[in-house]
Amino acid sequence: MTPLRRAYDRGAMTAAEKHQVSRESASRRARGGSRLSGRAGIRDVAAAAGVSITTVSDALNGKGRLPDATRSHVREVAQRLGYRPSAAARTLRTGKSGLIGLTVTTYGEEPFTFTEFAYFAEMARAATSTALARGYALVILPATSRHDLWSNVALDGTVVIDPSDEDPVVTELVRSGLPVVSDGRPAGSLPVTAWVDNDHEEAVRGLLDHLAEAGARRIGLLTGTSTDTYTRLSTTAYFDWCARVGQEPVYEDYPAHDPCAGAVAADRLLARPDRPDAVYGLFDPNGTDLLAAARRYGLRVPEDLLLVCCSESSVYAVTEPPITTLSLKPGRIGNTVTQLLIDAIEGIGGDAPVEQVMPTDLIVRTSSQRRPPRTTISAPRSPGPVPGTD
Amino acid sequence: MTPLRRAYDRGAMTAAEKHQVSRESASRRARGGSRLSGRAGIRDVAAAAGVSITTVSDALNGKGRLPDATRSHVREVAQRLGYRPSAAARTLRTGKSGLIGLTVTTYGEEPFTFTEFAYFAEMARAATSTALARGYALVILPATSRHDLWSNVALDGTVVIDPSDEDPVVTELVRSGLPVVSDGRPAGSLPVTAWVDNDHEEAVRGLLDHLAEAGARRIGLLTGTSTDTYTRLSTTAYFDWCARVGQEPVYEDYPAHDPCAGAVAADRLLARPDRPDAVYGLFDPNGTDLLAAARRYGLRVPEDLLLVCCSESSVYAVTEPPITTLSLKPGRIGNTVTQLLIDAIEGIGGDAPVEQVMPTDLIVRTSSQRRPPRTTISAPRSPGPVPGTD
DNA sequence: CGCACATGCAGAATCGTGCCTTCTGGGGTC
DNA sequence: GACCCCAGAAGGCACGATTCTGCATGTGCG
Numbered sequence: 001m002t003p004l005r006r007a008y009d010r011g012a013m014t015a016a017e018k019h020q021v022s023r024e025s026a027s028r029r030a031r032g033g034s035r036l037s038g039r040a041g042i043r044d045v046a047a048a049a050g051v052s053i054t055t056v057s058d059a060l061n062g063k064g065r066l067p068d069a070t071r072s073h074v075r076e077v078a079q080r081l082g083y084r085p086s087a088a089a090r091t092l093r094t095g096k097s098g099l100i101g102l103t104v105t106t107y108g109e110e111p112f113t114f115t116e117f118a119y120f121a122e123m124a125r126a127a128t129s130t131a132l133a134r135g136y137a138l139v140i141l142p143a144t145s146r147h148d149l150w151s152n153v154a155l156d157g158t159v160v161i162d163p164s165d166e167d168p169v170v171t172e173l174v175r176s177g178l179p180v181v182s183d184g185r186p187a188g189s190l191p192v193t194a195w196v197d198n199d200h201e202e203a204v205r206g207l208l209d210h211l212a213e214a215g216a217r218r219i220g221l222l223t224g225t226s227t228d229t230y231t232r233l234s235t236t237a238y239f240d241w242c243a244r245v246g247q248e249p250v251y252e253d254y255p256a257h258d259p260c261a262g263a264v265a266a267d268r269l270l271a272r273p274d275r276p277d278a279v280y281g282l283f284d285p286n287g288t289d290l291l292a293a294a295r296r297y298g299l300r301v302p303e304d305l306l307l308v309c310c311s312e313s314s315v316y317a318v319t320e321p322p323i324t325t326l327s328l329k330p331g332r333i334g335n336t337v338t339q340l341l342i343d344a345i346e347g348i349g350g351d352a353p354v355e356q357v358m359p360t361d362l363i364v365r366t367s368s369q370r371r372p373p374r375t376t377i378s379a380p381r382s383p384g385p386v387p388g389t390d
Numbered sequence: 391m392t393p394l395r396r397a398y399d400r401g402a403m404t405a406a407e408k409h410q411v412s413r414e415s416a417s418r419r420a421r422g423g424s425r426l427s428g429r430a431g432i433r434d435v436a437a438a439a440g441v442s443i444t445t446v447s448d449a450l451n452g453k454g455r456l457p458d459a460t461r462s463h464v465r466e467v468a469q470r471l472g473y474r475p476s477a478a479a480r481t482l483r484t485g486k487s488g489l490i491g492l493t494v495t496t497y498g499e500e501p502f503t504f505t506e507f508a509y510f511a512e513m514a515r516a517a518t519s520t521a522l523a524r525g526y527a528l529v530i531l532p533a534t535s536r537h538d539l540w541s542n543v544a545l546d547g548t549v550v551i552d553p554s555d556e557d558p559v560v561t562e563l564v565r566s567g568l569p570v571v572s573d574g575r576p577a578g579s580l581p582v583t584a585w586v587d588n589d590h591e592e593a594v595r596g597l598l599d600h601l602a603e604a605g606a607r608r609i610g611l612l613t614g615t616s617t618d619t620y621t622r623l624s625t626t627a628y629f630d631w632c633a634r635v636g637q638e639p640v641y642e643d644y645p646a647h648d649p650c651a652g653a654v655a656a657d658r659l660l661a662r663p664d665r666p667d668a669v670y671g672l673f674d675p676n677g678t679d680l681l682a683a684a685r686r687y688g689l690r691v692p693e694d695l696l697l698v699c700c701s702e703s704s705v706y707a708v709t710e711p712p713i714t715t716l717s718l719k720p721g722r723i724g725n726t727v728t729q730l731l732i733d734a735i736e737g738i739g740g741d742a743p744v745e746q747v748m749p750t751d752l753i754v755r756t757s758s759q760r761r762p763p764r765t766t767i768s769a770p771r772s773p774g775p776v777p778g779t780d
Numbered sequence: 781c782g783c784a785c786a787t788g789c790a791g792a793a794t795c796g797t798g799c800c801t802t803c804t805g806g807g808g809t810c
Numbered sequence: 811g812a813c814c815c816c817a818g819a820a821g822g823c824a825c826g827a828t829t830c831t832g833c834a835t836g837t838g839c840g
Contacts, residue, residue, distance in 0.1 A: 039566065041796060052820045057798060064799095065817065084566070087544040088481035089796035092825050097478065098542045099529070104518070121511045128494070128530050137543055138530045139489070140518050147474075152488045153527055154477040176429065176474070288708065318678065320710045432827060442790045447828060454829095455787065479826035482795050 040081040049077040060085070091154050100136050100341060101150075101158035102127060103143040103169065118284065118312040119330045120161065123183065126334030127159060134342050143169055157345045159183065159337050162228065163190060179344035181337050185229045185355075194340045194354035198328050200230060203360040204237035204280075207308055207326055210362060211278045215370045216306050218247060220269050220276030222286050224256030231256070234282055234310075250276045256283055266293040270305075278306035278368075287316050287323045307367040316365065324368035327361045430471040439467040450475070481544050490526050490731060491540075491548035492517060493533040493559065508674065508702040509720045510551070513573065516724030517549060524732050533559055547735045549573065549727050552618065553580060569734035571727050575619045575745075584730045584744035588718050590620060593750040594627035594670075597698055597716055600752060601668045605760045606696050608637060610659055610666030612676050614646030621646070624672055640666045646673055656683040660695075668696035668758075677706050677713045697757040706755065714758035717751045 046053045051074060058064030059074035091097040102124060128138050139153055143160070150169065157179035163170045165187040173180050174191055182195040211219050221238050224231045235251075242249045250272065254265035266289040269279060279290055287309035291301065299305045301321055308324045309316070316323040336356060343349045436443040441464060448454030449464035481487040492514060518528050529543055533550070540559065547569035553560045555577040563570050564581055572585040601609050611628050614621045625641075632639045640662065644655035656679040659669060669680055677699035681691065689695045691711055698714045699706070706713040726746060733739045 042798095043796085053797080054799080054821080055819060058819090061798080064819085067818080070818085082565075084541040086482070086796050087542055088478055088487065089825090090542075090798080091544075092476070092478040092482050092827090093796080093798045095825080098539075117511070121507070132532055132536075132539065135539065135542070137539060140514075140528045140530070142522055146522075149488075149522065149525065149527060151474040152477050152480075152525070154481075175472075315705050315708060318705060318709055443827080444791080444829080445789060448789090451828085454789080457788075460788080476826050479795090480828075482797090483826080483828045485795080 040083045042083070042085065045074065045078045045081055045083050048081060049074050096345075097154040097156055098136050099139050099153065099155050100131055100338070100345075101141050101153070101155045102138045103141055103158065103160045103163075105143050105161060118314075119328065122312055123161070123330035123334040126331040127338045130335045130338040131342070134338075136338075136342060143167070157181070157193075157341045159341055160192075162230075163187065163192075164228070166190070179341055181341040181344065183333055183337050187227075187229055192353070193344045194356070196333050196336045196340065196356045196358060197229070198333070198360050199357045200233040200360075201237040201240075203326055203328075203362075204234050205241055206360075207280060207362055208238070208241045210364070211280070211306055211308065211368060212245070214278075214302075214306055214368055216276075216278035218250060218274065218276045218278070220279040221249070221251035222262075222265060222269055222279060222281040222283075222290065222309075223251055223253045224282060225253045226256050231282060238280070248274070250274055259285055262286060263289040263292065266290045267296070270294065270297050270299065277304070279308075281307075281309035284309070284311040284313060287311060287319070287325065291319060291323065302367050302370055306370070308362075321367050322365035324365045325363050327363055329358065329361055332358055430473045432473070432475065435464065435468045435471055435473050438471060439464050486735075487544040487546055488526050489529050489543065489545050490521055490728070490735075491531050491543070491545045492528045493531055493548065493550045493553075495533050495551060508704075509718065512702055513551070513720035513724040516721040517728045520725045520728040521732070524728075526728075526732060533557070547571070547583075547731045549731055550582070552620075553577065553582075554618070556580070569731055571731040571734065573723055573727050577617075577619055582743070583734045584746070586723050586726045586730065586746045586748060587619070588723070588750050589747045590623040590750075591627040591630075593716055593718075593752075594624050595631055596750075597670060597752055598628070598631045600714075600754070601670070601696055601698065601758060602635070604668075604692075604696055604758055606666075606668035608640060608664065608666045609668045609670065609696075611639070611641035612652075612655060612659055612669060612671040612673075612680065613641055613643045614672060615643045616646050621672060628670070638664070640664055649675055652676060653679040653682065656680045657686070660684065660687050660689065667694070669698075671697075671699035674699070674701040674703060677701060677709070677715070681709060681713065692757050692760055696760070698752075711757055712755035714755045715753050717753055719748060719751055722748055 042053055042056050046056045049056065051059075051070065054064070055066065055070065056074050056078070059066055059071045060078060062071075087097075104120065124138075124140075131138050136156070139155065141150060141153070141158075143163075150172075155178060158173050158181075160167070160170050160173075160180060160182050162184040163182055163186050167190065170180060170182075170186075170190055170192070174193075179193040182190070182192045183197070185195055185197045186192050208219055219242075221235065223235050223238075238251070239249055250269070252265045252269040254261040256262075262283065262285050266281070266286065269276070270290075270293045281287055281290055287307065290305075290307055290309070294301055294305050294307075301307050301323075308326060310326040310328065312327055312330055313325075316325050336358065340349075340354055340356070432443050432446050436446045439446065441449075441460065445454070445456065445460065446464050446468070448456055449461045450468060452461075477487075494510065514528070514530075521528050526546070529545065531540060531543070531548075533553075540562075545568060548563050548571075550557070550560055550563075550570060550572050552574040553572055553576050557580065560570060560572075560576075560580055560582070564583075569583040572580070572582045573587070575585055575587045576582050598609055609632075611625070613625050613628075628641070629639055640659070642655045642659040644651040646652075652673065652675050656671070656676065659666070660680075660683045671677060671680055677697065680695075680697055680699070684691055684695050684697075691697050691713075698716060700716040700718065702717055702720055703715075706715050726748065730739075730744055730746070
């Protein structure tokens with residue numbers, strides 16, 4: 001464009017051109033033609049069908065009072081012209097875009113770290129499925145505070161995963177009036193529309209009971225130093241359980257984001273003089289780390305050491321031996337979160353904030369059974385009373 | 391609505407109400423106020439800054455010729471009012487939404503099946519990252535032909551994964567003039583803007599050479615009956631390789647979408663009288679299936695049977711023994727596909743369709759080494775000349 | 781001194797759709 | 811025959827931003 005301007009004679013050409021365009025545009029508006037833009041607009045359909053724009057809109061959206069003959073005629077013409085309503089115009093007019101944001105916690109430059117990968121992937125898959133079933137699509141957005149990106153897309157609501165304390169993005173979203181539903185109990189007093197979380201305390205209690213039933217006398221904990229809700233609730237539940245059964249807590253913690261630190265902490269835990277005879281690892285890679293540490297110390301699993309870790313990864317079904325895992329059922333959470341969000345968007349359900357707690361599943365494998373009864377892999381067990389359905 | 395109409399007295403109420411609304415709206419437009427909608431509009435900023443809306447738009451977008459004083463003043467006021475431009479209005483005016491569609495192949499009702507899960511997850515992660523870096527966001531959409539969903543979101547372009555022959559959705563997208571970049575060579579003669587694919591033939595050649603170097607005399611193939619490009623190219627390369635080295639092909643095929651069929655086919659392959667001493671499995675679960683089948687027949691891996699399969703799953707690093715895998719590097723493909731698409735959207739690069747072939751990585755583990763030299767896991771090997779970079 | 785030109789900014793058209801309002805006949809009733 | 815009523819369809823505003831056009835005001839030079 002810029003290099004071309006030099007060829008113009010004092011801009012006269014430009015002005016003429018603009019005028020041309022303007023006239024063309026005006027006449028186009030009057031006649032309802034749309035040669036300029038490639039796609040057919042609602043005016044083209046109206047002209048071709050011999051009716052007004054209003055009638056086309058009503059016929060296609062099933063809104064007005066029109067005889068079926070007109071409806072089908074308009075629909076047929078629209079079909080023939082390949083008419084697709086402009087999503088942008090419709091969004092501008094109606095205020096609804098049919099888009100739901102899905103925040104992903106970024107670590108460095110990359111979205112979602114590997115440790116939470118399996119959880120996130122399964123959760124996102126379920127959320128996508130549910131959203132699509134109700135006519136919405138998911139937009140993947142980072143939880144970082146890139147304002148320009150968030151404001152560049154018209155969202156009807158947002159699903160946030162594990163919002164940190166006073167998350168600026170979430171705060172801004174809520175303040176802008178958009179429904180926000182959180183996967184994970186919000187840490188601070190973020191006024192989210194609703195949240196869904198596992199019953200972490202009950203999960204830990206059930207899991208420790210399971211280990212005790214399998215013969216564990218001293219159960220250790222591998223946990224994180226971070227203060228997020230999941231870590232805090234799980235660790236507290238562990239201490240409470242220990243107090244109740246009269247066992248001295250045996251635990252090591254490490255910065256959960258550092259994968260190397262996990263292996264080191266696992267080693268520390270098994271090197272202690274008061275070595276536990278069972279360990280629960282709070283994070284996904286703990287299972288592998290603990291297994292490796294046990295090998296180094298010559299401990300057999302499950303004969304000398306019972307093992308459970310929290311993970312969604314299918315890896316633990318094929319390790320040697322297979323490791324019992326606590327599944328947070330991210331799929332169920334993704335479904336529920338999305339349903340709640342769309343309910344809020346469409347005004348279904350009450351205005352009161354919804355707080356929903358979902359059960360977990362303990363997938364029992366060889367590593368937590370002193371006497372493996374079978375060689376088959378799993379035998380799902382639902383710990384305690386089940387609040388929800390399915 | 392309908393039941394309410396009876397309550398109106400000859401519609402007078404309705405008319406009055408509407409009139410009220412109309413006047414309110416008119417006065418609002420005149421004064422530039424925006425009490426009705428919660429958020430501040432560009433008119434509010436203009437009024438507060440004492441300038442016109444043109445100046446506000448130019449100042450915020452760096453477009454017009456304005457002194458820096460005005461620019462910063464307008465920006466400050468906009469900041470103070472918490473102004474966020476309406477994405478819908480901007481999209482309607484400019485024709486660009488900043489959104490990129492990502493098709494997911496649906497299987498039944500659920501998006502993306504489990505077998506292609508790892509590939510898809512990694513590819514989507516990379517595509518998301520690249521898109522975000524260039525200011526775009528990804529919208530997850532199913533490859534099914536739900537017209538209403540696709541037309542409900544304004545897309546600047548689309549990434550399609552492995553489009554099937556004459557895919558109706560892709561055909562429609564291309565016809566509507568949107569840039570479409572495909573992950574995987576399009577099967578038919580779909581006129582996509584660009585495509586990116588692995589060098590499948592070279593990958594298979596390199597992999598078979600690797601097995602032969604490890605001592606394999608008769609290499610078998612576990613393949614699919616489907617006619618997609620990946621299966622076809624890989625199988626053809628296998629036959630060609632066999633013809634070149636003078637080996638009789640030994641293969642079994644099965645419907646790739648049926649997981650049970652894979653295990654059965656693996657069993658068939660190892661039960662043959664001309665049992666191969668090395669097998670390449672074309673699909674993700676083949677590694678596990680072949681390992682299980684080998685155990686049933688009392689074959690030791692890698693002593694009696696060399697194993698390689700194509701997979702992105704990290705599971706094969708911790709199986710017993712770890713299995714050599716061919717990685718298609720979905721991350722690199724996701725990056726490249728997204729870059730090409732955004733280039734096309736923004737008019738960067740030529741108009742000629744781009745066809746880019748990417749190398750694969752053979753991750754050598756114990757299962758394909760007759761004499762495991764080390765206990766460490768991997769030793770990446772780049773087969774043949776490398777066309778692209780990184 | 782006057783004309784050409786650059787600068788700073790305001791007005792208004794425009795994107796395509798949805799919906800609110802209005803207009804027009806035709807048929808029924810007193 | 812005048813009036814009322816309503817189905818059916820059309821007219822036009824508004825959503826909120828971008829951007830083109832144009833006016834007013836300074837400045838340099840012949």
